[in-house]
Amino acid sequence: MMQSDIKELNERIQKESAFVEMINMELHKVIIGQKHMVERLMIGLLANGHILLEGVPGLAKTLAITSLASVIDARFARIQFTPDLLPADLLGTLIYSQKSEEFVVRKGPIFANFILADEINRSPAKVQSALLESMQERQVTIGDQTYPLEEPFLVLATQNPIEQEGTYPLPEAQVDRFMLKVIINYPQKEEEKMILRQNITSTFPKANKVLKTSDIIKAREVVREVYLDEKIENYITDIVFSSRYPSKFKLSKYEGMINYGASPRASINMALAAKAYAFIKRRGYVIPEDVRAVAHDVMRHRIGLSYEAEAENITTEDIINEILNTVEVP
Amino acid sequence: MISIILSGVTQAQTEATAKLDTNSILVGDQTGLEITFTCPADYKVIWPSFTDTITGDIEIVKKTPTDSTRHDDGYDKLFVQRLIITAFDSGYFAIPPVSIKYKTPDNNEVQTAETGALLLEVKTVPVNLEENIKDIKPPIEAPFTLREALPYILVFSAVALLTFLVIFFIRKRKKAEPIFKAPPKPALPPHRQALDDLESLRYKKLWQNGHIKEYHTELTDIVRDYLDAQFGIDAPEYTSDEIMEAVNKTSANPTAKQKLQQTLTLADLVKFAKMEPLPLEHDASLNNAIDFVKETMHLNPTTEPAEAPLPQAVVPKVEETPLSEDEKESDSGSSENKGKEAGDV
Known part of the structure; x- marks a missing residue:
């Protein structure tokens, strides 16, 4: 890519990324605060990656996703994961039609653009597997027929970190399929007051449709074109490698603390998320700030801690912070 | 008889x-x-x-x-x-x-x-034949004297010394280090080191030979090392925004901060957006870095006073004529705009 190409791309992005501002404005009509979460939802949407949201109940996780679906003219489905949910309830099944005397396909709720998999850890492994396979393959097989899922296809799964009883924690291999794991925190005091005021009035604000799915697909193409220099590639690989071989990156103190480091999927997703972040910031090229901005969300579910780390109260957040503070910025 | x-x-x-x-x-x-x-x-x-x-x-x-x-x-x-x-x-x-x-x-x-x-x-020794036959007495152990041990001690010491010398020599050779190291030079104060490095960067003529990215990378690395040594800011692990955030907390004057900002912004564009600045911008960036070092070198009490005259920014600078106050204001405004333009690519 030449200098002039980047300049041209930069100009294009200035124009094409204007809708991000519109979505933000519409979403913030409904959701107060949670800027980080909304920004991550946009990254997932633009980088074509699924998102796992984790937070205690009542932090507007579901509201954020339903609102995002409502500002885009797209099909939205909410699936409440329960212990008795079956894969067929999710994907669809073959039903015998007495009228036509043959089996007909009844597609499940997964055939939508935005899927809200609420409390994903409440369903057993077979249902989680069915969803995660569809997320990866972006297609569903019912009977002997395979159906591609409509683009954009974005799964936003939520899970509650507090409850452990009656839950089926997602296996590491399946968590890895989520591009980002976003931790949602409580709102600020001022924000909470505004939430309170908004909810006690008779009219609850509603987000308007401002975008079509085709706009998202088009924006995704532009995001992929965002220039990622080799220096940034090296920076990303250094960050990911430091989670695998900490002692090679002056992080010997974490040598026995990490069971397994981030996978190559982490590198890919970090690059894609950084591109999307640069797009949101209306830039045609990625800078180290973009990588650092998404590093936590990309890596936190991809690092496995050892018992020693747990005994010493070391979290993945501590490790990622230390990695970012140690790996040299290009 | x-x-x-x-x-x-x-x-x-x-x-x-x-x-x-x-x-x-x-x-x-x-x-x-x-x-x-x-x-x-x-x-x-x-x-x-x-x-x-x-x-x-x-x-x-x-x-x-x-x-x-x-x-x-x-x-x-x-x-x-x-x-x-x-x-x-x-x-x-x-x-x-x-x-x-x-x-x-x-x-x-x-x-x-x-x-x-x-x-x-x-x-003869009187022998009682009625008693049982006793075994022959073992030889009496003579005490081991230092004189007897000395040859062994000397041989062992010589072998140990020889082994140590051989290992020492092989290791030095592997690392391509001199056998006898010269005593380390006393560390230069951060500003002196930074100014020396910036001057040597100028004489490397990197951007003149097409190595623009290397030039700006090295330039920012020198500035980052200076910030680390002078202010204790972990600049090598910071992004440009984080560096500016940290520098803004110091008592550096606004002009110096602005110059640092310009250097870092231009370097980011070159490094990550393939920007090719004008020849004057390359030198201006280096001069900004030199000015920043000079203007902040006295802020840290640990900094030693400069002993030798500081290197001057000798790069071709745009001829300047004395400006009136109004002109100065408008000039500073234009340089800000220039920075923004560069940031926009």
């Missing part, structure tokens, strides 16, 4: 004696046999030489050299030799007389004086 008389006189002047320390020893025990001969001082004495035995049964263990002393009267001379003898068979053994030959000064004839014969009793 006269010779007989003379001989008798002579005989009377010499006396040979042999004396045992004890005449009764156990088998294998040692005892001393002292042979003495007294004669006038001017006599020539031919002392007998002993081999390692006196008789077949009595062995000489040790013999002292023959010693001669004068008598107190100054006239006679006394010859003494002491033998340590032993015997390994029991019984009574006769020690034969020892013949000592001598010559008088007035007669060249060899004459002989003899000691008396002695009897040595060698007793």
Whole structure:
């Protein structure tokens, strides 16, 4: 890519990324605060990656996703994961039609653009597997027929970190399929007051449709074109490698603390998320700030801690912070 | 008759004696046999030489050299030799007389004086036959002396030293290090180091040879190292925004901060957005870095005062004419815009 190409791309992005501002404005009509979460939802949407949201109940996780679906003219489905949910309830099944005397396909709720998999850890492994396979393959097989899922296809799964009883924690291999794991925190005091005021009035604000799915697909193409220099590639690989071989990156103190480091999927997703972040910031090229901005969300579910780390109260957040503070910025 | 008389006189002047320390020893025990001969001082004495035995049964263990002393009267001379003898068979053994030959000064004839014969009793160890047979006693352990250990200690030390030297030499060779290191140079103060590095970067002529990215990378690395050493900001691990955030917390003046911002922004564009700045911008970026260092070098109390004149920014600068206050304001405004434009690519 030449200098002039980047300049041209930069100009294009200035124009094409204007809708991000519109979505933000519409979403913030409904959701107060949670800027980080909304920004991550946009990254997932633009980088074509699924998102796992984790937070205690009542932090507007579901509201954020339903609102995002409502500002885009797209099909939205909410699936409440329960212990008795079956894969067929999710994907669809073959039903015998007495009228036509043959089996007909009844597609499940997964055939939508935005899927809200609420409390994903409440369903057993077979249902989680069915969803995660569809997320990866972006297609569903019912009977002997395979159906591609409509683009954009974005799964936003939520899970509650507090409850452990009656839950089926997602296996590491399946968590890895989520591009980002976003931790949602409580709102600020001022924000909470505004939430309170908004909810006690008779009219609850509603987000308007401002975008079509085709706009998202088009924006995704532009995001992929965002220039990622080799220096940034090296920076990303250094960050990911430091989670695998900490002692090679002056992080010997974490040598026995990490069971397994981030996978190559982490590198890919970090690059894609950084591109999307640069797009949101209306830039045609990625800078180290973009990588650092998404590093936590990309890596936190991809690092496995050892018992020693747990005994010493070391979290993945501590490790990622230390990695970012140690790996040299290009 | 006269010779007989003379001989008798002579005989009377010499006396040979042999004396045992004890005449009764156990088998294998040692005892001393002292042979003495007294004669006038001017006599020539031919002392007998002993081999390692006196008789077949009595062995000489040790013999002292023959010693001669004068008598107190100054006239006679006394010859003494002491033998340590032993015997390994029991019984009574006769020690034969020892013949000592001598010559008088007035007669060249060899004459002989003899000691008396002695009897040595060698007793066996009393054995009680009624008792059980006992095992032979083991050899008595002699204490290990330093003298005996010394050769081993020396050989071991020499081998250890040689091994250490060989390993040391091989390691140094592997690392391609000199065998003897010169003492390290005292560390330069951060601003001096940064200014030296910036000047050497200028003379490398990187951007002039098309290595634009390397030039700006090295430039920002120097600035980052300076911030780390001068202010304790972990700049090598910070992004440009984080660096500016940290620098904004210092007491650096706004102009210096702005210059640093311009250097970092341009470097980011070059490094991550393939921007190719104008030739003047390359030098301006370096000059901004130099100015930033100069303007902030006194902020940290640990900074040593500059000893030598600081290198001047000698790069072609745009000719400047004195500006009025209004013009200065508008100029600073335009430089900000320029920075923004660069940021926009």
